[in-house]
Amino acid sequence: MELKLQNNKPKRSINISKKEKNLLLILLVAILFWFSYKFVLIPQGKAIEKLKTDKLNYENDLIKIQEILARENGIKREWENLNTEFIRVSEKYYQEMNQSDLMHMLNGIIDSGQLEVPSMSFRETEALELEGLQADYLGVSLPFRGSFTDLEVFLSQLRNSPKRLLIDQLSITKDSSDSLNGQLSFNAYAYGGAKAKEDGYFYTNAYNSPNKPSPFTAFDGYVEVPVYSGDSSDGETEEKRALLADLEDDHIYYMGTGSGVTGKVSRFGTAKYGKTSIRAEYFISTDYQPERAYVVLDDQDINIKYPPPSIGIWAFSYGYSPVTVGLRFQDMDGRKIDVELEKGVNWTGWKYISASPPQDINVYPLKLDRVYIELGSNRDDYGVLLFDRIEASYPSEDSEKEGMPSYVFYVVKPGDTLTSISESFYGSKTQYKRLAKDNGLAENSILEAGKVLVIQK
Structure with missing residues (x-):
């Protein structure tokens, strides 16, 4: 008989009411x-x-x-x-006390008036201290003769001069002809250290028209000017020149290489072209080395991008002179390059004088900044030359007849295609094959923006 144990424990279960469930949910939410x-x-x-x-x-x-x-x-x-x-x-004072600069300014004042000043007497430069600043002054004495009005005008010009001149003594006597004789003494002052110079040269005068701006403005860029080397009836060929500067602008200056070079520039009514030309009046005295007078063209911005076969200027001469006329250029590094146009002036009237500039493309672009008049050592000379527009000769466009086509460069823009460029340059989309061939491209090439193409004209 087997005995079997049975687990008769009752199963336990937790019965939670709805209210308790809600409380537990609230507790859970509170914990979260x-x-x-x-x-x-x-x-x-x-x-x-x-x-x-x-x-x-x-x-x-x-x-x-x-x-x-x-x-x-x-x-x-x-x-x-x-x-x-x-x-x-x-600007009313000199930066460095220079007797020649002062003399040039005084000569301009004297020449513009009627007062007779037969001589100038300069004293030694002396130093002084003004409120802690070191300065120099130079004394000048001028004997004079003239009317009261002449003296009044002269004193007014001294007062309004570009540099401040302080009169310290004035003595006047009157002679039997009612003319005044006397002695005038004044001081010119300098401070500020050494005078700024350019390449050892200094300005002796500057011409700047006081009138309204000239309506005859310089051309912007090159303009082709047909020039004939002779009478066309004789079968002479036509030479085409590019106009670099018409020299009608009023901002022209004169510069000398030393105190022995004086002169001035001005606008003159006689011209080869246009209304006026540049009148350069020079006096050059040399010792052991050549000296130059410059017509300064810095403000003209005459820039040459590539070498022309020749470049020149129209010059009017009144007679013989031993001076050499030339052009001075400046490259991007500031190096100076001289081009001699004519060695000795031996003509009268207008003449186009020219020479070949440097032909090495590596030195370009060049800026033409000076016309120079040079005199050899141990000589004296003075005179007047007129200058009119500057031109450059370039190869004739007849080169295509000689089997040498000409080209232009084009930089590809976004969206350009060979057909669109062909239509733009040739007026037809059909020339895209020539563009592809000239640039080593496939006819269906996709052009990358910024690529440079050569296009036959």
């Missing part, structure tokens, strides 16, 4: 909210507060920076005003 608040909302709040603080600090820093910039802009404007005023005042 606490975790969110503790680990999410509180850190985010702190981060937001930190960002607000940083923003406020940055705004304060920005205000300070703006105040500093405003002060700096004010200081900059004040500095610019002071610098402008300094330049205006300093």
